[in-house]
Amino acid sequence: MKNKFIIFALLTVLCFSLVFAVACGGKYTELKAKDENLGNYEGLDVAEGMSAYDLVMEAYENWCNDTNYVRDEKFSFSAGIFASRNTHLIRKIKGEEIYSQEIIYGTGLDTGSCTKKYYFDGDDAYFTNVAGTKHINFDQGNNLLTTTDWGTFAPFTGDVREENRVLTEHMTTYDLTSREYLADEHDDKVYVDDGVYYCTLTIDCSEEMMKTVHRAALDEFLANTGAKEEGFACENTTIDFAIEKIDGKMKPVIWKRNEVYSGKHSSVPVTVNCQQTCLAYFTYGNAEITSDDLAGLKK
Secondary structure, eight states, X not given: OHHHHHHHHHHHHHHHHHHHHXXXXXXXXXXXXXXXXXXXXXXXXXXXXXOHHHHHHHHHHXXXXXXXXXXXXXXXXXXXXXXXXXXXEEEEEETTEEEEEEXXXXXXXXXXXXXXXXXXXXXXXXXXXXXXXXXXEEEGXXXXXXXXXXXXXXXXXXXXXXXXXXXXXXXXXXXXXXXXXXXXXXXXXXXXXXXXXXXXXXXXXXXXXXXXXXXXXXXXXXXHHOBOSTTOEEOOEEEEEEEEEETTEEEEEEEEEEEXXXXXXXXXXXXXXXXXXXXXXXXXXXXXXXXXXXXXXOO
């Protein structure tokens, strides 16, 4: 009888947890690019003599070296009924100045909701961070995140050099330093339409690769989701690119990262299937860091 009671109690707790997750979990917000050719190359011409990997690496280097652009990025994550996260990032690079703002809205088991800003004026860095969701509104129908509180700037106490590097160079945590790290089904063709070059990198996310070459990506998954490493599995990740020649140099104008994986959360004794998408747009030559961006900054 005692054992039956214990089993009943455990089932009750699990059911309560599931009901709570259902109540708090959000739906997946599908992120679709405005450019219908992104990741969809049917009917497009192949750019003869071009390699997707080489083109992306060239465009990536040019992007890292650019000093005047705006990055507008949205991210959507879903772990079914258990958790969801939607974010909106705007980052502006102008000369030596770096400005970044982000709204993060999580539900269910995702407790990372906040609004935050970062500003580097060329010499010193400042930041804001307001945790919680009370000041955040998410209009899912229009995929619009807004906030009533960005917080107050304070001196940034972290590693400024490393923070600036991540903000201006980070495309993905996967290791793309060698084409050998791409999946067997990777299509290295480049497609072109009206002066825009399209391609996709398909990354090998096998268990062996995730635990070695892409270990940093695996650690990021585990840290951000609370998943256990044992039983974690990831489908091959794809990153779709639209690249244009701007001021004589190839630069990314859109990229979209698509990830599907599964694992067991430390507090949920079932396998959870997850999907997430990151969609970023880049415009060059017109970045402006405004007084509204820096409202409340006192040096």
